[in-house]
Amino acid sequence: MLKLLLGDPNARKLKRYQPLVSDINLLEEEIAPLSDDELRGLTVEFRGKLAALQLDCQNRGLGTEATLERERKVLDELLPQAFAVVREAGKRVLAMRHFDVQLIGGMVLHEGQIAEMKTGEGKTLVATLPAYLNALSGRGVHVVTVNDYLARRDAEWMGQVHRFLGLSVGLIQQDMDPATRRTNYNCDITYATNSELGFDYLRDNMASDIAEVVQRQPNYCVIDEVDSILIDEARTPLIISGQIERPQEKYQKAAEVAAALQRSEEMGKDGIDPEGDYEVDEKQRSCTLTDEGYAKAEQLIGVSDLFDPADPWAHFITNALKAKELFVKDVNYIVRVSDAVIVDEFTGRVMPGRRWSDGQHQAIEAKESLPIQPETQTLASITYQNFFLLYPRLAGMTGTAKTEEVEFEKTYKLEVTIVPTNRLRSRADWTDQVYKTEPAKWQAVANETAAIHKDGRPVLVGTTSVEKSELLSALLAEQEIPHNLLNAKPENVEREAEIIAQAGRSGAVTIATNMAGRGTDIILGGNSDYMARLKVREQLLPQLV
Known part of the structure; x- marks a missing residue:
């Protein structure tokens, strides 16, 4: 009823972009005859305008926010020309011409929104448009993908367009040393994964000397598969830890005790313990001993108090119970030779070198009768949600964003715009089938x-x-x-x-x-x-x- 009375808000947004699309199409006729050097010369011209603006702001003593606001207005004015230049470069370098709907997708991203585009509509190519435009300020642009392969592919593939136009393109990969990372972060456009960006941010904040810092001040970011990173993985903590020494025999004894304890069939209610030694809350991913369980654990260990500060056991028992009930072999981790290797729940890939903190990984090693590595303590931590909120301007693209629109708006203040397909869809999307068992x-x-x-x-x-x-x-x-x-x-x-x-x-x-x-x-x-x-x-x- 609201759509009938007020019209479709998404259609109104798309209508607002049409005049800009027409301007870009008209400019295509002017730009097509230019030589490669003349096309690159336009990049120099655009950057000159922004450099002059930045110098003027500096002379006037304007703050960072005021300067960024004025830069934004200039970038908005340059958008038709810049997009026309990138479209022409795409034709010459990749033999790919941006469709009109892809231009709209680029505008949505430039405005700091989320573009919902169906798979196969060319989101990777769309990202070249706002990345080029926002890189003209010299403050750096980050294009984020979900794994190293995609980051490398996009830097090599789409990076050809940016290099052709005179911009530098960087790539952050897992095994790079700090000097190489710093060089790549100083490029105009840097392709990286969300985890590498987050861990580099943590390491920078732990640096004791400014020379050890690799990242610049965050400026503009485009996230591919934005719903996966900002919604599904939003609360995933990135943790840098250091080793601490704890007696290994406690992990082994706790694993034996956990194996002897019996799980309650149901959760306790109204403060009354259920039958059994411990209860499991799978939603909260926690295990709690009952009064009976405390007494049984103390008897099995041979102590009078699990919480005795001089000889604490409660933490070890809790981790052992979680390892028993909540961390499942071949689901949460796999055993490879003599190591318990984490399996990423979002990608299904193994994560060698990564370990659960707070003694949990050691509890799993004890459960699987593996050599127990030294425990670690958290030195620095941040979630993806808090990290990406550091960017003054954030944008994203995915094939499925409308269903999480309220959460994007509430948490990140990001609007979702559905970009239409270039052609009418001929594929039939079937509904889900649900089974009893x-x-x-x-x-x-x-x-x-x-x-x-x-x-x-x-x-x-x-x-x-x-x-x-x-x-x-x-x-x-x-x-x-x-x-x-x-x-x-x-x-x-x-x-x-x-x-x-x-x-x-x-x-x-x-x-x-x-x-x-x-x-x-x-x-x-x-x-x-x-x-x-x-x-x-x-x-x-x-x-x-």
Whole structure:
């Protein structure tokens, strides 16, 4: 009813951008005849205007906020010309011309909003527009992706446009030394993952000398898969820790005690303990001993008080119970040789070198009878939510943002604008199917996969854990369906490139753990040419289960 009375607010937003799209299209005729050097010369001209503005603000003694506000107005004025220049560079360097809807997506990002664009509509190319425009101020632009592969791919692929126009492009990868990081952060446009940006920020704040700092003052940021980073992972803490010495035998004894204690079948109510030694709150991810459990634990350990300051045990017992009930092998972690290696719940990838803090990792090592490494204490920590709020201007893009619009607005003050597709969608999106029991669901998935495989169509099945992927693999094996399994197990990780390269072949069946964070690009027939890459979810694979 409100839409009928007031009209669609998203349509009104899109209508506001149309005059700018017309201006850019008119400028295309003027810019197309320019030589490469003349095109690059426009970048110098744009930067000269902003440099003159910054000098004027400095002479007037204006503060940072006032200067940024004036810069923003100049950037808004330069937008049609800058976008026309990037469009022309895209045609010459990548043989890709930005569609009108992609120009609109670029405007949405420049205004510090979230652009919802369907997969396959070219969000990666869209990001080149606001990145170039906002880099003209010389304050730096960060383009954030969910993993190192995508950051490297985009820096090499889309970075060609920026380099052609005379801007410097940086890339932050996991194994870079501080000097290389500083050089890359000082570039006009830097491609990085959210975790690398966050950890570099923490290390900078721990630096004892300004020469050790690698990042500049945050300026403008475009986040790909913004709902995954700012909503799903928002409260994930990034932690830098240091080692502390604690007796290893306590972890081992606590694991033995936890194994002997019995879990309560239900939660206690009104302050009354339930039957059993401890209760588990899976939502809050916590374990709590009952009065009976305290007494039993003290008896098993041979102490009179678990909270005795001279010989504390409560913390060790609690961690051991959490390791027993809440940290599941092949779901939250895998055992690789003599290590318990964390599996990222968002990407399904193993995270070697990362450890849970506060003694939790040691409790898991004791549970699995692995060598116990020294415990760590937190030296610095920040969540993704708090980190990205440090940027004066933040923008993002994803295929699914409208459903989280209220949370984006409330937490980050980010509006969501739905950008229409370049062509009418011919694909049919089916509704979810719900099953009464989990075995019934997985059997239905296996049956559906088998039916599609018989038609010769490639299938990608996404699962949430190693355990689920292996369950489905066993069900497909029962039906003699040949398939590839891609999860955090070492034997599968080593074959990742081979599995991905073949996933688009006729009749191929691929089971991938949490594919959303993997950068779901398939290379057709193993061809590494960027132009041959197609998105799995909606372009390459006709059927996604």
